[in-house]
Amino acid sequence: MWPASQAVYQSLLVEDAFGMSSQFVWLDNFIELFEDDHYIKTFGRTLFFSAMVAMLSLSVSLVLAAMADRVIRGTGIYRTLLIWPYAVAPVVAGALWVFLFYPTTGIISTFLTSMGYEWNHQLKGNQAMALVVIAAAWKQISYNFLFFLAGMQAIPKSLIEAAAIDAASPAKRFWTIIFPLITPTTFFLLVVNIVYAFFETFGIIHVVTKGGPANATEILVFKVYNDGFVGLDLGGSAAQSVILMVLVIGMTIFQFKYIERKVEY
Template structure:
């Protein structure tokens, strides 16, 4: 690559400034505010403010409901990631073959990604609502006591399905691109050596896909942690009885609905630390197994 040499420091700094400003205003400043607020207890209007040290954090971890929410988040995120990546990989492998109308299938598979989370949730309500949903009514007619508004397990299932469905498209695009970049010669050589399709997939395709898989793993976990808010809010609002409440949803409820900014900020800080830790672990341990 050609190295550009600037004379002096003013111009490069000027060129960097917009990006640095955006990062500062939209990331460092709010994050700093969150850290500062997490040590405070204040009323909704911020008129009376009191420094309470780590009390907000201590209260969080003493709350059995918060611990339950952590488990919910783990179950939810792992399920969404596994399901959306698994299904996307399967679809990508199928779409990678020479079939009639492959382009049309690919376009259709990419579509759901363009659907806004709240709308995605409404679509799933129309399918699974016990009284107005198509499948909800069918299930009830078939004798299954289906009511995700009251059954926590069913509610969790619906939000996992809806969240995973939305992410399949994104994963599909990347897996498909990954598959297409695998050299045909290697696969052909394996075929000549007598390797069957399944064996070719697990010994050649899957290892060569690992950079894509690793990238998607990070992206999907982040998605499940942060971007599923809209789906949960529109489908279950964290209910019934907190069964589908994730960490990000609780931070929203405590901050925006219950107006407890101290606790909400403490939760944001916990989330921030969790994501930093998670990403560090991923890069430290999982990336070693990735073949580029």
């Protein structure tokens, strides 16, 4: 509570670059932000980034969970392997992906280059964006996988068997029975993933791209850091974090309100 209230207070001040004096300016910081093209762009970029992360990690983990749900032998190993990434710290995860994609020495970038595709995320904005999306999504797959798998295993087996007798192919069973029945889980994970992409990907971005090249991967949390601790605009930075705080509160309320809808078997 104390840091949060300090952030709110700070967001109403303008401070000089050396922190010697500060002036109370009411909402000027916020007005400035919303008039700033750069900030609006960052906002859009963040939305794009989190949508991509959520979509990628949700779809990959959904496929993995669907596969795990059908596995009969070796479930333990399969699940453990899939859960590992969650135990990796964001910075370490970011470092891993940097190594893999490092323009001159990375395994994947070398492979891509040999295939005739020029990879350099340090120069190309959209490649940088793709890389941070992949790295961020990868980290979240384990979490989503666990929830999806739990959701699928809560579906009574006889439902799937009934569908099999009702001449539904495995794919059809998945889309017409399993997927609709795990909607509450999907919805919950969607919110969690968006929140994750918004707020918890700082470490990955810091290690992989530092928001670059040319701000191509600068999302809102990164801009808070950049403006506040690099640009030393503490008031503006605080105002941004207040906006983020409002977003989190909003999403949390949204989730609590709608997540309670459960499917009954």
